[in-house]
Structure formats: structure tokens, C-alpha cells
Amino acid sequence: MPTAIIIGSGPNGLTAAIRLAQAGWETTVLEGSDTPGGGTRTKDLTLPGFHHDVCSAVHPMGVASPYLRSLDLESHGLKWLHPEIPLAHPITPGHAVVLYQSLSQTAAALGKDAPRYRRLFEPLVKNALDLYSDLLRPAAIPTNPLAAARFGIPAALPATLLAKYFSTPEARALFAGNAAHSVIALENPFTSAIGLMLQMSAHVGGWPIPKGGSQSITKALIKILKSLNGKIQLNTPVTKFTDLPDADAYLFDISPKNLAKICADSLPKRYLGKLNRYRHGPGVFKIDYALNAPIPWRNEACRKAGTVHVGGTIDEVAASERAAWEGKPSEHPFLLVAQPTITDPGRAPKDQHIAWTYCHVPNGCTRDMRPAIEAQIERFAPGFRDTILDAHVLNTEHMEHYNPNYIGGDVVGGVTDWRQLLTRPVSLIDPYATPNPKIFLCSASTPPGGGVHGMCGYWAAECVIKKNSNVAA
Structure with a gap:
């Protein structure tokens, strides 16, 4: 053997x-x-009974x-748990764009961009299983060349360029937030790939925890x-x-x-x-919160979402990601926020909650981003600071100490x-x-x-x- x-x-x-x-x-x-x-x-990173994900969460x-x-x-x-809404992205304090598991529901919510959204994503969702097999592997001849081309051609574009396919600020911001998971400046080629993959996946298997x-x-x-x-x-x-x-x-x-x-x-x-x-790219500054109440988002959809992209318009998201890529911490960082206790209340004591959030920062950056992160959340959820019972903070050095493979805080x-x-x-x-x-x-x-x-x-x-x-x- x-x-x-x-x-x-x-x-x-x-x-x-x-x-x-x-x-x-x-x-x-x-x-x-x-x-x-x-x-x-x-792990229990904050108070007893609050169970936080150290890195991946959704x-x-x-x-x-x-x-x-x-x-x-x-x-x-x-056991996979699915929130009522996979993702919400507030653009202004009271207004958010929503990524539903239903493609039709998402398209309908995008108004005049609905036909374009369906035209881009329906073929991808229809051929998702073939695409997963072709994309989640080393380079090879695709099993479904037509589906691979329908994904690959737009995927090669910078996210800021593909976002212009849409005309509404909602559709553009939604795509920019998903593309930001690439952790490089959105003006770079191929940054559209992760945005397409994540939005397609929301309509196929959801964004569960x-x-x-x-x-x-x-x-x-x-x-x-x-x-x-x-x-x-x-x-x-x-x-x-x-x-x-x-x-x-x-x-x-x-x-x-x-x-x-x-x-x-x-x-x-x-x-x-x-x-x-x-080469390793931007790192993360991460905070885990123990809360005495859910995050008080002004927009109702954000309160039901497992994940919230906090960053406003496409221009704001792109500026934040460009800053981290160019070695400058953003004063108004784009945030990924997960709300596990929306669907899994057992991860905190009764009537209490946890929140998981991070922003991208330059590789190796040790600047304290907590004030900027909390200001961003407060912008869309006034009163957030009043819900905080405790917080656990990890900068890029802490992340690399936790896992030596996260060089400079690069977790991807x-x-x-x-x-x-x-x-x-x-x-x-x-x-x-x-x-x-x-x-x-x-x-x-x-x-x-x-x-x-x-x-x-x-x-x-x-x-x-x-x-x-x-x-x-």
C-alpha cells in the first residue's frame, strides 16, 4: 500500500x-x-458562548x-443553513440592492437592468454544474466549450468595465461588491471572474453557513x-x-x-x-463582535441577509480596493460582514448575536482599522456601537501568526x-x-x-x- x-x-x-x-x-x-x-x-474569540469563525464564514x-x-x-x-437573503449591499443608509437566491427575483429588483441581468446570468446558472467542473480545476479543454466561453469572455474583463454593462447604480454596486472578493484593484483584468462566479453561485446553491x-x-x-x-x-x-x-x-x-x-x-x-x-496581495483586518442585539441596519433587507457588503456605490468600492492594492489603507473601507446568528442563533447566548467582518488592507499593514470599520457600519446601521459587548481584533500580523500561510495577512x-x-x-x-x-x-x-x-x-x-x-x- x-x-x-x-x-x-x-x-x-x-x-x-x-x-x-x-x-x-x-x-x-x-x-x-x-x-x-x-x-x-x-472558536470562542470574545465572550463565553459566542462561537466565531476565525477565517471563512460563508x-x-x-x-x-x-x-x-x-x-x-x-x-x-x-448541516447547511440558508439565510432568507444571501446578500444585501446598502448603497445609502436606507436603500440596498439585494442578491436573492432566485435569479428572477434578483433581476426584477434591478428594474430596467432586469433584462441585462437575465441575459448575463441565466446561461451561466443553466450550465453551472459544467462550469464548476471546468473552472474549479487546472487549465484544460472545457467539457462545455460554449458555456465556458460565455463565462470566460466577460470574466477576463476588469470588474469596473463589465459593471458598465448595467445602467443602474444598484446593479453596478452589486457586481462590484462581489468582484471585490478578488482582493485586487477592480480595474485589473480578470477581476470580473469572481464576481460572476459568486453571483451565479447565489442562484445555484446559495450562500449558506x-x-x-x-x-x-x-x-x-x-x-x-x-x-x-x-x-x-x-x-x-x-x-x-x-x-x-x-x-x-x-x-x-x-x-x-x-x-x-x-x-x-x-x-x-x-x-x-x-x-x-x-507574490502575496492585500491582507485583511478582521473583527469578530459579540453583540447584545442584531446589527440595526436601517434597510430591512440587510437585517435578513447572511452577508452584507458595506461600501456604498461602485466608485466607493473600487476606491477602497484600489487603495489596498496600492499600499494605502482606505479611510472608507469596503467591508464584508457576515451575520451567522440570523440563521444559527445557537452560536450566541439567547437573544444575543455575533458578527464577523473584515476589510482589505495593504499586505503587512498594521494600522488599526477598527474606527474606520465601525464608522462604515454606523453609516448604514446607526446605533451599532451601542450593541457591542466585546470584540476580537486581528490585523495582518495577527493573521499570519495564527496561520503562517497567511503571509502579510493574505488569506486567499x-x-x-x-x-x-x-x-x-x-x-x-x-x-x-x-x-x-x-x-x-x-x-x-x-x-x-x-x-x-x-x-x-x-x-x-x-x-x-x-x-x-x-x-x-
């Missing part, structure tokens, strides 16, 4: 281990922390992922791994490749730069140089501009393999990139299986 050691227990590390175990490999996951999960952990790609769907996480204890927090995803994956006789060892940091036990393959769910450190004596210098030149696995998108992590020829035939990379720094979908780990495992097909199972 071939053996594999997986370093890191994030979603990609766990899915890599599961896929190899399914193929008859003996798999062991090594995790440096005392809890598994990487970016999918839930999971449209979790329900979209072809591999996670095949694992049937729900039968292993995971896991009951009990993101740790529930990790628990379900570990349950599956153990059912396949896979093992996980906590409190086992790895600092040097040559200290690892012997195995047929080693898969690293870590950043390229950390791979270069750990494997400095086991990879060629030229390749190490490429890993060290891998590296810059996704056109240059690095086409060379992630160093080459498209075989993005998971390295010059050492036993060492592989399976983190979000490999295709298809960031997000809790596990597909980086899945495709890395497929690469390992293919390259070791001569190893007897």
Missing part, C-alpha cells in the same frame, strides 16, 4: 488525504496547531465544489477521512522536510514561500527562487492578477508537482485558487495518483 503524508489540515489538505485514501493510499495528516481546519475553524463554493458534493458532507454531520460554524466542515471531512482509515496528528509542526518519516508522497497544504523554507535542502535552487518570488493564497493567475504557483504545466518526485503542493496557491472548495487538494491528489501509478496498492 503506497503511503502519503499531508502537511496541513485545511480543506485542501483534508480533501487531498481523503482522495488518496479512496484510491487505496495510507494517509496521515500532520497539523501544527492543536485544532484541525486551517481557515475553517470556529460558503457558496463549499456547496458548489464538485468534490465536496461527491463526499456528501451532510451525511457526515454537516454551516450549522455550528465553519469547524463543522472540518469535522465532517475528518469523519470521512477516518472512515477510510486515514489518520490525523495534531500539535505536529513541520519545519524541515528531511525530518519527516519516509513516505511515497508528501503533499503540502502551505504557501509556496513556506514550502521553500521547509524543503530548502530537497528542491533545486532555481525552483526555490521561483517559490520565493511568489496569493495575488490573482493576470500574471500570477497564469503561473500559479510557478507554472501551468504541472502546478502541483515539484522537481522532487515525492514533493507536491496542494494549497490555495495552486489552481483553482482560494475558497473553501477543496479542489486544490483534490487535483493535487489526482496528480500524485497519476505519477505513482506504478506503485502497487
Whole structure:
């Protein structure tokens, strides 16, 4: 039986281990922390009884992922909870644009932009399953070329340009907020891709949260791994490749730069140089709140939304993202706000709530963004500060200390501009393999990139299986 050691227990590390175990490999996951999960952990960060997600909180790609769907996480204890409204985006204090799970309802709410919205998104939603299979993988000939073209042509555009396809400030702001998940300036090519993907996904599988927090995803994956006789060892940091036990393959769910450190004596210098030149983009400044009441949004739809994009018009969103990209913290940052207790009240004591929010800041920036964040929320939810019982703050240094792979606070696995998108992590020829035939990379720094979908780990495992097909199972 071939053996594999997986370093890191994030979603990609766990899915890599599961896929190899399914193929008859003996798999062991090594995790440096005392809890598994990487970016999918839930902890009591503020007061007792308030359960916060340390990193990821809302999971449209979790329900979209072809591999996670095949694992049937729900039968292993995971329960997806869907808010009444996936997303609201306030433009003025009393007015918001709403992304409903129903495409027709969303289009109708956009007024004169309704025909254009349907024309853009209906073909994508109709072919979503094919698109997920084609887009959540390394570069390959698409299984549905027409659907891939209908997605890929607009996806290549800067978000600020594609947004002009719409005529209303509502439709433009909605798209800009979704495109801002790319974490680069919206004037860059390919920033439309994540906006299209997220809005399409809202109409296909929604933007759910896991009951009990993101740790529930990790628990379900570990349950599956153990059912396949896979093992996980906590409190086992790895600092040097040559200290690892012997195995047929080693898969690293870590950043390229950390791979270069750990494997400095086991990879060629030229390749190490490429890993060290891998670029990380803006980081995050994150706050988790314990609240004595729901956020008092002036707009009613925002009170029902699992996620709220706080940033106003497209021009305001673009200005905030451009500032972080250019190395300047925004005075009026665009915020991602999640409201888990809208749908999962058990994550806080009775009649109390939690909120999860962050903004993008320059990589490594340690400026205290809390005043600016709270001013933005107060702008659309007067009285918010009065609901705060406690807060837990993470700047970019704290994020990297929590997870050394979040270099400079970058939680998405590296810059996704056109240059690095086409060379992630160093080459498209075989993005998971390295010059050492036993060492592989399976983190979000490999295709298809960031997000809790596990597909980086899945495709890395497929690469390992293919390259070791001569190893007897």
C-alpha cells in the first residue's frame, strides 16, 4: 500500500488525504496547531458562548465544489443553513440592492437592468454544474466549450468595465461588491471572474453557513477521512522536510514561500527562487463582535441577509480596493460582514448575536482599522456601537501568526492578477508537482485558487495518483 503524508489540515489538505485514501493510499495528516481546519475553524474569540469563525464564514463554493458534493458532507454531520437573503449591499443608509437566491427575483429588483441581468446570468446558472467542473480545476479543454466561453469572455474583463454593462447604480454596486472578493484593484483584468462566479453561485446553491460554524466542515471531512482509515496528528509542526518519516508522497497544504523554507535542502535552487518570488496581495483586518442585539441596519433587507457588503456605490468600492492594492489603507473601507446568528442563533447566548467582518488592507499593514470599520457600519446601521459587548481584533500580523500561510495577512493564497493567475504557483504545466518526485503542493496557491472548495487538494491528489501509478496498492 503506497503511503502519503499531508502537511496541513485545511480543506485542501483534508480533501487531498481523503482522495488518496479512496484510491487505496495510507494517509496521515500532520497539523501544527492543536485544532484541525486551517481557515475553517470556529472558536470562542470574545465572550463565553459566542462561537466565531476565525477565517471563512460563508460558503457558496463549499456547496458548489464538485468534490465536496461527491463526499456528501451532510451525511457526515454537516448541516447547511440558508439565510432568507444571501446578500444585501446598502448603497445609502436606507436603500440596498439585494442578491436573492432566485435569479428572477434578483433581476426584477434591478428594474430596467432586469433584462441585462437575465441575459448575463441565466446561461451561466443553466450550465453551472459544467462550469464548476471546468473552472474549479487546472487549465484544460472545457467539457462545455460554449458555456465556458460565455463565462470566460466577460470574466477576463476588469470588474469596473463589465459593471458598465448595467445602467443602474444598484446593479453596478452589486457586481462590484462581489468582484471585490478578488482582493485586487477592480480595474485589473480578470477581476470580473469572481464576481460572476459568486453571483451565479447565489442562484445555484446559495450562500449558506454551516450549522455550528465553519469547524463543522472540518469535522465532517475528518469523519470521512477516518472512515477510510486515514489518520490525523495534531500539535505536529513541520519545519524541515528531511525530518519527516519516509513516505511515497508528501503533499503540502502551505504557501509556496513556506514550502521553500521547509524543503530548502530537497528542491533545486532555481525552483526555490521561483517559490520565493511568489507574490502575496492585500491582507485583511478582521473583527469578530459579540453583540447584545442584531446589527440595526436601517434597510430591512440587510437585517435578513447572511452577508452584507458595506461600501456604498461602485466608485466607493473600487476606491477602497484600489487603495489596498496600492499600499494605502482606505479611510472608507469596503467591508464584508457576515451575520451567522440570523440563521444559527445557537452560536450566541439567547437573544444575543455575533458578527464577523473584515476589510482589505495593504499586505503587512498594521494600522488599526477598527474606527474606520465601525464608522462604515454606523453609516448604514446607526446605533451599532451601542450593541457591542466585546470584540476580537486581528490585523495582518495577527493573521499570519495564527496561520503562517497567511503571509502579510493574505488569506486567499496569493495575488490573482493576470500574471500570477497564469503561473500559479510557478507554472501551468504541472502546478502541483515539484522537481522532487515525492514533493507536491496542494494549497490555495495552486489552481483553482482560494475558497473553501477543496479542489486544490483534490487535483493535487489526482496528480500524485497519476505519477505513482506504478506503485502497487
